[in-house]
Amino acid sequence: MDWFTEFPAMEKSALRALKKSIDGGFRAWTREHGDTVETFFEPIKQMLIWSEKFLLNTPWPFILGGIVLIAWLASRSWKITVLTFVTMVLIGYFDMWDNTMRTISIMIVSTVVSIVLGIPIGIAMSKSDVVQRLITPILDVMQTMPGFVYLIPVVMLLGIGKVPGLLAVVIYAIPPIIRLTNLGIRMVDKEVLEAADAFGSSAWQRLKNVQIPLAMPTIMAGINQTIMMALALVVIASMIGVKGLGQPVLQAIANQYFTLGMFNGLAIVGVAIIFDRVSQAYGKRLQAHSEEVHGK
Amino acid sequence: MVSDTVSTTSNGPAANQNSSIEINGLYKIFGKRPKHFMAAVKEGMTKQELQEKHGHVLGLKDINLSMQAGSIQVVMGLSGSGKSTLIRHINRLIDPTVGEVNVGGQDVCKMGTKALRDFRRHETAMVFQKFALLPHRTVINNVVYGLEVQGLPRDKQESEARRWIERVGLAGFEDNYPNQLSGGMQQRVGLARALTNDAPLLLMDEAFSALDPLIRMDMQSVLLDLQKELHKTIVFITHDVDEALRLGDRIAILRDGEIIQEGTGQNIVLEPADEYIQNFVKDVNRGRVILAESIMKQGAHPGAGAQVLVHDHLEDVARMLSDASAQAVNVANDNGQVVGHLDLETTVAAIVKQEKRHTSSDTQFTI
Ligand SMILES: Nc1ncnc2c1ncn2[C@@H]1O[C@H](COP(=O)(O)OP(=O)(O)OP(=O)(O)O)[C@@H](O)[C@H]1O
Ligand SMILES: [Mg+2]
Numbered sequence: 189m190d191w192f193t194e195f196p197a198m199e200k201s202a203l204r205a206l207k208k209s210i211d212g213g214f215r216a217w218t219r220e221h222g223d224t225v226e227t228f229f230e231p232i233k234q235m236l237i238w239s240e241k242f243l244l245n246t247p248w249p250f251i252l253g254g255i256v257l258i259a260w261l262a263s264r265s266w267k268i269t270v271l272t273f274v275t276m277v278l279i280g281y282f283d284m285w286d287n288t289m290r291t292i293s294i295m296i297v298s299t300v301v302s303i304v305l306g307i308p309i310g311i312a313m314s315k316s317d318v319v320q321r322l323i324t325p326i327l328d329v330m331q332t333m334p335g336f337v338y339l340i341p342v343v344m345l346l347g348i349g350k351v352p353g354l355l356a357v358v359i360y361a362i363p364p365i366i367r368l369t370n371l372g373i374r375m376v377d378k379e380v381l382e383a384a385d386a387f388g389s390s391a392w393q394r395l396k397n398v399q400i401p402l403a404m405p406t407i408m409a410g411i412n413q414t415i416m417m418a419l420a421l422v423v424i425a426s427m428i429g430v431k432g433l434g435q436p437v438l439q440a441i442a443n444q445y446f447t448l449g450m451f452n453g454l455a456i457v458g459v460a461i462i463f464d465r466v467s468q469a470y471g472k473r474l475q476a477h478s479e480e481v482h483g484k
Numbered sequence: 485m486v487s488d489t490v491s492t493t494s495n496g497p498a499a500n501q502n503s504s505i506e507i508n509g510l511y512k513i514f515g516k517r518p519k520h521f522m523a524a525v526k527e528g529m530t531k532q533e534l535q536e537k538h539g540h541v542l543g544l545k546d547i548n549l550s551m552q553a554g555s556i557q558v559v560m561g562l563s564g565s566g567k568s569t570l571i572r573h574i575n576r577l578i579d580p581t582v583g584e585v586n587v588g589g590q591d592v593c594k595m596g597t598k599a600l601r602d603f604r605r606h607e608t609a610m611v612f613q614k615f616a617l618l619p620h621r622t623v624i625n626n627v628v629y630g631l632e633v634q635g636l637p638r639d640k641q642e643s644e645a646r647r648w649i650e651r652v653g654l655a656g657f658e659d660n661y662p663n664q665l666s667g668g669m670q671q672r673v674g675l676a677r678a679l680t681n682d683a684p685l686l687l688m689d690e691a692f693s694a695l696d697p698l699i700r701m702d703m704q705s706v707l708l709d710l711q712k713e714l715h716k717t718i719v720f721i722t723h724d725v726d727e728a729l730r731l732g733d734r735i736a737i738l739r740d741g742e743i744i745q746e747g748t749g750q751n752i753v754l755e756p757a758d759e760y761i762q763n764f765v766k767d768v769n770r771g772r773v774i775l776a777e778s779i780m781k782q783g784a785h786p787g788a789g790a791q792v793l794v795h796d797h798l799e800d801v802a803r804m805l806s807d808a809s810a811q812a813v814n815v816a817n818d819n820g821q822v823v824g825h826l827d828l829e830t831t832v833a834a835i836v837k838q839e840k841r842h843t844s845s846d847t848q849f850t851i
Binding site: 379380382 | 618
């Protein structure tokens with residue numbers, strides 16, 4: 189009755205051999221192609237280095253001014269602009285400016301990468317049910333797999349540093365933008381599409397003139413979620429050497445520095461709120477046409 | 485009995501290239517396996533049976549219709565009778581289950597992607613029942629859409645668009661978004677968008693249904709004026725008999741996806757094919773539909789007090805009779821020759837008479 193009380197698992201030695209051979213295979217592949225992979229990611233690495241340098245080397249008043257200006261231009265709301273200003277000043281005053289710049293840098297790059305990859309994938313999914321059926325389960329896995337697990341192959345492949353960190357962040361944060369691009373395009377009113385067709389729009393014209401603009405609010409919601417998820421991964425990414433607000437938090441956990449952890453944690457929250465409010469306000473402003481409804 | 489009153493392009497100015505429409509043996513079944521039920525439908529399965537037993541919708545059944553280039557073809561029928569489905573086949577927004585749709589001698593259903601796109605860009609324009617405006621674009625940017633897609637220079641797009649926006653009475657609203665406008669105004673944006681395209685074939689799906697009576701009359705006049713100038717081929721869907729009779733050179737009546745009568749307005753008013761159609765036309769002002777030549781008696785009348793033309797409507801004849809306080813008027817043809825006469829009694833009787841040939845006890849038709 190052994191098999192009844194104890195699940196009849198695979199034999200221990202066989203299991204060990206299986207794991208070993210997969211790991212071994214992957215390691216061998218890495219050794220062989222590691223350089224190619226690295227060259228492939230070189231442009232992204234340069235982009236990361238450049239943006240971090242830019243944010244750190246520019247005197248802080250310019251950066252602060254720039255951030256506040258962007259917040260104003262995107263949201264056109266005094267409340268959000270003032271909130272941004274106060275948050276950034278507090279961060280600077282409590283000596284977290286440099287780490288915040290590093291975090292913002294990787295956030296921006298990973299968001300840009302997510303958008304550049306995610307929107308075309310979302311469009312492809314919206315165009316074909318087959319593609320949708322193929323990609324959806326992959327996205328499910330990406331979103332539910334604990335962040336640490338896919339750090340492992342990334343580190344095996346690229347070691348520790350900025351690029352693997354970025355990769356981890358993108359893998360974790362890209363699903364919402366893909367999903368919501370797909371959803372947004374699929375939700376576009378059939379009648380309006382029909383009208384676009386009736387006037388002889390090409391596939392590109394109908395995408396550019398009708399589908400993307402009408403899906404934009406949904407896509408913006410996806411971008412917003414992507415940014416938030418990227419921020420959430422900052423602490424985990426710091427485990428593989430991504431510098432920024434995550435590292436002091438990690439340090440604080442290890443050494444039980446409550447205040448250090450708290451300050452940096454709050455700084456992450458502050459940055460998150462700024463990104464969230466500004467991107468949401470921008471998304472709303474894009475929908476100006478649906479705000480003044482006739483008869484209101 | 486009556487010669488056709490279709491106005492042909494022959495006497496118009498430089499008529500457009502041939503955009504006559506020939507629809508042959510067109511069937512449309514909506515559902516997962518439309519082809520599978522074709523045989524049954526051809527053998528006479530009704531729309532109701534197809535729907536209840538097999539979950540498929542019979543959209544159109546054996547449509548054969550030919551529309552002359554430069555004429556206005558009206559399509560009428562109750563809600564759900566297949567009007568929108570029919571008009572969508574003409575620019576192939578819907579693919580037929582079987583059948584052909586020839587426009588200018590070319591089968592639309594056999595066109596490749598590029599040919600179809602060019603056909604839609606240059607040969608057709610459409611007004612939608614539910615407007616289908618681009619909600620994120622202002623009125624002017626909606627109206628230029630057809631020309632924008634064609635790739636015309638922007639200033640040309642705008643000048644054309646502004647002209648039509650003005651013509652439909654929306655000057656001053658160019659920079660509003662559709663949902664800042666009333667339903668009737670939105671419909672006129674859709675109208676301007678189609679007219680700006682200046683295509684020889686105009687497809688209008690209940691294009692005036694959201695307009696108030698005054699603006700509606702006005703838009704009908706715009707369309708008729710336009711037609712005098714440009715001789716487009718227009719397919720016009722409406723629920724409104726008066727509109728159908730005013731605009732249509734010919735009228736087709738659909739029921740449950742089938743054409744049950746097709747002819748001139750006068751044909752349909754004088755000889756409704758069944759009770760369904762009789763119900764449609766029973767409140768029509770017959771004086772404005774029936775022509776003098778249709779009911780005139782042969783030869784001149786000795787006591788005729790005035791003269792009318794063969795193409796005059798009975799209403800005009802009656803007015804003439806009363807103005808001249810005469811017993812009868814003579815009817816002359818286009819060359820001024822007297823070909824017949826009409827007396828007061830005949831005229832009035834024709835105007836007020838209700839056809840009683842089909843009564844509600846007529847069991848053949850159930851609505
Ligand atoms: N995409 C579709 N799928 C299934 N059935 C459809 C579809 N489109 C139309 N139908 C059916 O085809 C029939 C004809 O519809 P259609 O829209 O052509 O009617 P209509 O004459 O334009 O009516 P209305 O006057 O209300 O606009 C209806 O029974 C409708 O339910
Ligand atoms: Mg309809």
